[in-house]
Amino acid sequence: MTINKPAKCGTLESNDIFVMLTPSENGISIELESVVEKQFGNHIKMVIEEKLKEMGITSVLVKAQDKGALDYTIRARIEGAVKRGC
Template identity: 50%
Template sequence: MKLLNNAIAGTLESSDIQIFIEPKEEAGIEIELKSNVEKQFGRQIRKVIKETLESLRVEGAKVTANDKGALDCTIKARVQAAAYRAAGIKEKFDWEVIE
């Protein structure tokens, strides 16, 4: 999936995560995480973000994530929504479960 624009998904409400994604020219996924549970769950949050983007075949992206205690399923959903928005995909979403 080729990212064309910056995009955002999610809120700053409790139990949610706000994902801001922007395209990068270089390959690789860069993740900046802000979370009050980063010491306990930061590694897992980064892993879910990275694996979700890799499953969508996103090759170059900078992600800024502001976590408020989101579960893995919420993180995946927000990352998917932001990626589809950034790629300009507005219909025919592939919502297959990502494992």
Template identity: 70%
Template sequence: MTINKPSKAGTLESNDIYIMLMPSEDGIKIDLESIVEDQFGEDIREVIAKKLEEMGVTSITVKATDKGALDYTIRARVEAAVSRGL
């Protein structure tokens, strides 16, 4: 699946995550800024990468700003952003 245009989903509210996707040709790159980066940064990146792989996205640049979102919220925001970018 190819993302044709920049897209975004989510908010900067507490317990949410703001996901911005930009087309890329260099695989999956995740730039994460999180209030819980030290504790959960790797887990958040893994959730984002797995959801992208499930959806068939192989090349994308992700800018994620996390405010303490749970896994199901992260997956939903990634899915919404991918759908908007098609």
């Protein structure tokens, strides 16, 4: 799959993550802002990247604003944004 247009999913409420995907030609790039970035930033980026690869996305710019979302929420928001962007 390829991201054809900018897409977003999620909210800025507590325990959620707001994700915006933008088409890119430079592989997967992730820009993360998180209230728990020092403790879990690398893990959040790993979850995002795994879900993108699982869905066949190889090139996209991800801007994510996390407010303490759990892994299943992150995966759901990525999936929703990918489906909107394709």
